[in-house]
Amino acid sequence: MLLGEGAQAPQTSEYIKDVTEADFMAEVVEASMEVPVIVDFWAPWCGPCKTLMPLLEAEVARTKGRVRLAKVNIDENQMIAAQLRVQSVPTVYAFYKGQPVDAFQGAVPQSQIKQFIDKLTQLSGDDGGLAEALAMAEQMLEDGAAGDAAETFAAIAGEEPENADAWGGLIRASLAAGGPDAAEAALAQVPAAVAGAAPIEAAKAQLQLAAQAAGAGPLDDLRARVDADPADQQARFDLATALHASGDVEGAVDQLLESFRRDREWNDGAAKAQLLTIFDALKPNDPVGQKGRRRLSSLIFS
Numbered sequence: 007m008l009l010g011e012g013a014q015a016p017q018t019s020e021y022i023k024d025v026t027e028a029d030f031m032a033e034v035v036e037a038s039m040e041v042p043v044i045v046d047f048w049a050p051w052c053g054p055c056k057t058l059m060p061l062l063e064a065e066v067a068r069t070k071g072r073v074r075l076a077k078v079n080i081d082e083n084q085m086i087a088a089q090l091r092v093q094s095v096p097t098v099y100a101f102y103k104g105q106p107v108d109a110f111q112g113a114v115p116q117s118q119i120k121q122f123i124d125k126l127t128q129l130s131g132d133d134g135g136l137a138e139a140l141a142m143a144e145q146m147l148e149d150g151a152a153g154d155a156a157e158t159f160a161a162i163a164g165e166e167p168e169n170a171d172a173w174g175g176l177i178r179a180s181l182a183a184g185g186p187d188a189a190e191a192a193l194a195q196v197p198a199a200v201a202g203a204a205p206i207e208a209a210k211a212q213l214q215l216a217a218q219a220a221g222a223g224p225l226d227d228l229r230a231r232v233d234a235d236p237a238d239q240q241a242r243f244d245l246a247t248a249l250h251a252s253g254d255v256e257g258a259v260d261q262l263l264e265s266f267r268r269d270r271e272w273n274d275g276a277a278k279a280q281l282l283t284i285f286d287a288l289k290p291n292d293p294v295g296q297k298g299r300r301r302l303s304s305l306i307f308s
Contacts, residue, residue: 024078048079057113096111096112102129140175170200174204177209219248
C-alpha cells in the first residue's frame with residue numbers, strides 16, 4: 007500500500023527496523039532474549055502513528071542499542087496484529103526474554119515514551135556504561151581533578167538530560183573548580199523534572215555551605231572565643247562554619263551538636279538547621295553523617 011499524501015517513509019537503522027511476519031520471530035522474539043524490543047504497530051493511514059513513530063525512533067536511538075524498535079505495518083501483517091489482539095493503532099508492545107512485558111496505545115507525549123524506554127533499560131540491567139562513567143567522574147572529583155570531573159558530568163548530562171546524579175555532580179564539580187558562581191550557573195541549567203531530586207538537593211546544600219564559608223573568620227580566633235566563653239553560641243556557630251570550610255566536617259558537626267545540646271532554640275534552631283544542611287550535603291552512607299544523625303536524634307529525644 008502506498009503512503010498517504012504527506013506521510014514520510016519510516017526510517018531504518020541497525021536498531022530500528024521494519025519487521026514483517028517473515029522475520030518477526032528473529033527480529034522481535036529472539037532478539038528480545040538479549041535486549042528489550044519495542045514493537046510499534048502502525049498503519050499508513052493513521053495520523054497519530056505519524057506523530058508517535060519519530061518520537062519512538064528518537065528515544066530508541068538515544069539508547070544506542072540497549073533497546074531496539076521493530077515497526078510493523080498492520081495492513082501488510084494482519085496475522086501478527088491479530089495474534090497480539092491489536093485493535094487500534096498506534097499500539098506499542100515491549101518484548102523482553104521472548105515475552106510481552108509492557109504496552110500502551112495512542113500517541114503519548116515524548117516524556118511518557120522516555121519513561122517507558124527507561125523502564126526497559128533498567129529491566130535489562132544495561133545502562134550503557136552510565137554507572138561506570140559516573141563513578142569515574144566522582145573519583146576525579148575526589149582526587150582533586152574538579153575540572154575533568156565537571157566535563158565528564160556535563161557529558162553524561164548531555165546524553166541523559168534528566169540524570170539527577172550527573173547534574174548533582176556537575177554542580178559540585180563546578181563549585182570545586184570555579185567557585186559559587188560556576189556552581190550557580192550549573193544549577194540554573196538543571197531541568198525542572200529533576201530539580202527536586204536528592205542529588206540536586208545535596209549539591210545545593212554544598213553550595214549553601216560554601217557561601218557561608220566565605221564569611222567565616224580565622225579558626226584560631228574563633229577557637230579562642232569559644233574557649234573564653236563556651237556559652238557564646240554565635241562564636242561556636244561561626245567556629246563550626248570555619249571548620250567545615252577547612253574540610254573538618256566532623257569537627258563542625260561536633261560543634262553544632264554541642265550548640266544544640268546547650269540551647270536547641272538558639273537563633274530559631276540554627277544549629278539543627280545547619281546540621282541538617284551538612285548531612286544533606288554528604289553522601290547517604292558517609293560515616294560522619296550517619297553518626298551525626300544518630301547523635302542528633304539522641305539529643306532530640308533525650
